[in-house]
Amino acid sequence: MARSLLSLALALPAVRAMNNGLARTPQMGWNTWNHFGCGINEDTILSAAQAVVSNNLTALGYEYILVDDCWQADARDASTGAPVADPSKFPNGIKDLADKVHDMGLKFGIYSSAGTSTCGGRFGSLGFEEIDAQTYASWGVDYLKYDNCYNEGRAGTPLISYERYNNMSRALNATGRPILYSMCNWGEDGPWNFAVDIANSWRISGDIYDNYDRYDSRCPCTDMLDCKLSGFHCAMTRIIDFAAPLLQKAGPGKWNDLDMLEIGNGGMTFDEYVTHFSMWALAKSPLILGNDVTSMDTDTLSIITNDAIIAVNQDPNGSPASQMWIHAVDGGGQLELWSGSLVNNQFVWAVMNTSPSNQTVNVSLLDIFTDQGAAFGSGTFTMYDLWQKDADGAWGAKVADVSGSMSVDVVTHGVRVFKAVPVSSSRRAAGEL
Template sequence: MNETIILDAARRIVDLGFKDLGYEYIVMDDCWSAGRNSSGYLVHDKKKFPNGIAHVANKIHELGLKVGIYSSAGSMTCARYEGSLGYEQKDADVWASWGIDYLKYDNCYNEGQEGTPKLSYDRYNAMSKALNSTGRPIVYSMCNWGVDGPWNFATTISNSWRTSGDLINVWNQDDPNCPCSEKEGLDCKSPGYHCSIMNVLNMAAFMPSKAYAGAWNDLDLLHDESISHFSLWVAVKSPLMMSNIMTQIDPQTLSILQNPAVIAINQDPASAPAIRRWRKYLDDEIDEYGKKGEIQLYSGSLSGGDQVILLLNAGTKTREMTASLAEIFWDEGVKGTAAQASSSWFIYDLWANRMSNATASAIVHGGGKNVTAPSSGYFNVTAHGGAEKVYSEVPSSSSKHLIGSKIGSVGPRGTVKAMVRPHGVAMYRLREQKRDEL
């Protein structure tokens, strides 16, 4: 963690085209500070940041990106640097003076100021007020690990809140360090860390109604090389935070994180999280962790009348999965009767036009600059190495790369079907045929 690493990552995000796709915040985590000065203000570590944090922020802003910083609502951060508890206004003021655009605010060493929603609210609201008083727009990302149910109080004081303990890149394995099981649901008091993808997802499935535009459930960082993980976080509208080392990114990860049709679901202006419509256990399957397999259906409304569907196979075998319009459009009327009686819908596969390995390799290994990549049927690769800037407008029928590939249709009272591999997903956009122009 130092100036060189942060600026290299920022330049790489621009060169590889992530900026063109809407990724814009470079967020520094713990270990940047060197304590407080005699006036009580935080100071940076001069060995790690010889030119200062403001210099780093300026360089990142020059790239057209924004910069984030880290602290904790405690006496110390998780790595035992100075925390912000009791110093909220001083810290907010100095961050604003440096040009900070985003704050990740952790929960370590909180002096016991948790255990009830009111205690947690007061502690995190102190920083909310301090940030607002600076007059600088700063995204406020609460990271209190789901303690005291932040989805019930954070919506009015922050832009996002972590719903669970720290995520680990494991599909469904229990870990003693993540004692917060889904059985505890929204009453979880001890979220811990090393939480699996399915553990985090199944807890978050209970709270989609808590999020809205400007205030989101945060399911933690994205990991490398996982279409299922990326799709699920996209569907429930979790902020897309990349945790991979940008200077070492591989082609497969690039092609996943740069799928415009999937990103468009996450960034849809309606900002409505997809809701889990059903969850079914597979009595004949036991996975490698000794758990029953399961399948799930998520669906949600999109701006302009479209609908997103995600079929999740958390089992051990490839299987055909089905979802009726009644299930998909459950919120449209009593048991979906309004949807059943509606006109037919075209189905668009959101992963059908995923960037080819050849294109991704050309971008990665060419450094993202002056790349002449082979045609992939994906989106135009520019000399800049990125994608066409298609995210400045609401997805429309003319933005084919945001919609996916048309693969079929479903009529009134019909059923959507898909073959889904183990630990895999099928992700579709539905568009009513009478308004489809593609």
């Protein structure tokens, strides 16, 4: 019965958030939560916005400055019920803050929860969707991250979650202002099945934890397709595992969100952060920085500014990569092959090594191009290493023309990412044909 009701709900005339013209490629920006938590104020946001501009991150696509939880006052406006900002943290109000962010050429986002309270204990938006959406629009908000805490038990089936989150979707679209809608219900009730018509992105798992692969009982699920308690403290590679079977659900205007990036927060090694950034890009997850962008070392900057990897994420084809095989490694861990298509008959593929030792693997082109067929995979391809710079200092150095198979070395907890172009196409682009 519930399935029939959900099908009916999805068939009803409704504003389809995926068609609101936003997030045609995965959204990019910066969010306060991972590094600052509730310790935010107006200066925190403005300093970060200025750092995004001064580090030229805007040229790479980082455009949203997102204020997460704890911006709210102790209570709503007593007479109107409208949301109010904490006057000690934001003495000039949210509209003034949004205006200043806009003046820097950036877009501004805010946070609430589809519950009576936010996860940080501030007032939520459940039952206040219309006035909150109208207020956000009047403030100049361009983006809403919408959480799942204190939801009064209004979850447990896709239909119940759909209706609760669709209330805000309708309210946002009714404002007439384009507001990117980022659902954050931790994968509860399978949002990849019901959110595609009402949101621009949806979280697929519990909250990320700045760690490569540590098991944590607070992130108890091993399979997000059969997960009733998604939790938090989810290590980075756990989220990749959760994402693998879901990626075909995404596309332009509608993305699986693997959560915010931890690069620069100190919990992983350089190679682990390279894996983090690469796999989020291949999965077509939003790329939302979660570090202190006002104080970044050269390693952090080198990762988040790799324009060849960002181009994979922002490719207009909008096709996430797929996990093609998994090979167990002696001593623990595994090697994983991922492959996906890009525009202009180009492709991206990666080998990820979760084992505790360096590995060498021979990768068959027939495995890389399984979806394109044996005839295509039997061809010759020019390979570009997207984490190697060419003679001009640009990411994406040419490696070789390859047919049959290619030997790949991958350091422990590292990844190798390649762009593959059929030789005839690469030579034509170079003017050799």
